[in-house]
Amino acid sequence: MKYFVEKEDFIFNTRVYQKICYDNNDIKTKEIEEIAEKAIKLMRQFEEKLSFFYESSEVSSINENASNGFIKISNDTFEILKKSIYYSKLTNGIFDITIAPLVKAWAINSDNPTILSKEKIDELIDLVDYEDVILNKNNSTVMLLRKNQKIDLGGIAKGYIADKIIDFYKENNIDSAIINIGGNIKVLGQKDENSFWSIGIYEPKKHSEKIICSIEAKDKSIVTSGGYERAFSYNGELYCHILNPKTGYPIKSDLKSITIVSDKSIDGDSLSTPLFIMGKNKAYEFMKKHNISGVMITDKDEIIVTKNLLEGFKLFEDYKVLAF
Structure with a gap:
């Protein structure tokens, strides 16, 4: 029988969730809780180095x-x-x-x-x-190189940290776990002997808790990018929080969200937002060219999924599904 320990915290200005599964015959609950606490401390150390907002970073x-x-x-x-x-x-x-x-x-x-x-x-x-x-x-x-230039690692750091936390679990003989850093999800192993992890993809609407589809994952990263959670309206126009570095303006995309499935979370984190900015057609071509797995939800309520994810794909709402 599998047991588990769950921990939540708030790091990098976002919710962090851990679930560590274990066999009670091999390890004690207290030891697992200590591992989860050490993982939180490790994430805080990364935050202190990498945050745009910490003066000492x-x-x-x-x-x-x-x-x-x-x-x-x-x-x-x-x-x-x-x-x-x-x-x-x-x-x-x-x-x-x-x-x-x-x-x-x-x-x-x-x-x-x-x-x-x-x-x-x-x-x-x-x-x-x-x-x-x-x-x-x-x-x-x-x-x-130039005065007044600044960097912000918000589009890549969470993925890097997720990878490091999974490595930390492995070093501590954990073989089944999930880490979620503000939507940057990475899973270690299987959920249990009989099933992979099932990762839900939410309806791309602000504050929605409706899961419209799910995919199965083992030893994978799942990262979603979309413009629906953080935006503001001015004079009847909606401004998305994602900016296009080429134009300097908030983007307008024919995608509602895009989810990237990869081995490394740093890769999914780095690619999800650029692919969202590219829009459906260019993202499709880029994913084909570079053999990237994922799920796109379009502004026409189509779900476009790479064929390698179809076996564990489940649909819960009335969306048209296309595969490539």
Whole structure:
């Protein structure tokens, strides 16, 4: 019989949920609870390094020293920056951590979002260029090339942390678990001997708790991106919280959400938002070209799912399902 321990917390300004499964014959509940607590401490350590909002974080140090030369960073931060540049190149700049000045100016995630003028957008978008993130791997240092440039790792850090937490579970002889960091889900092993993990995909509407379909997963990451949760309305127009680094404006997509299924959560985290920005057709072509698995929900209430996920796919609502 399988037993489990559940823990919730709030890290990186988002809800974190852990579920660790175990066989009571092999390990005691107290030991599992200690592992879950240590995982929370580990996540907080990552937050202290990687948060845009912590003045003492490595990200803040990088931003404060823009154009002032190289600064030393930890191996974790260096690895995330290296992967960020990789995905910026892969998506032709649609993923770009240097979009931070625009995100801060729009402030769509705050209580007081701002409608930016074209002049202000033109001024800030000039600072957006991932090629200005200069890494020196010989001594683990980084520099932002120009003054006032800033980075924000919010589009990649949660995936990196999810991967690290799964590694931590494995080091502690856990073979069945799930970690959910604000929608960045990663599962370890199977739920039990007879079944994989079943991961629900929610109706892409604000505050909706309706699951419209689900997929089965074992040792996989599942990351969803959509513009429905955080947005604001001004003069009858809806502004999504996701900005296009190429234009500086909130995006308008023919997708309601996109879910990426991958081995590494850092990959799903880095790709889900750029693919959402691309829209249905370009996302489809990109996924085909790079052999990416996932589920798209369109503005016409179609569900487009990659064929390799069909075996464990379940539909609960009246949506048209297409496969590729």
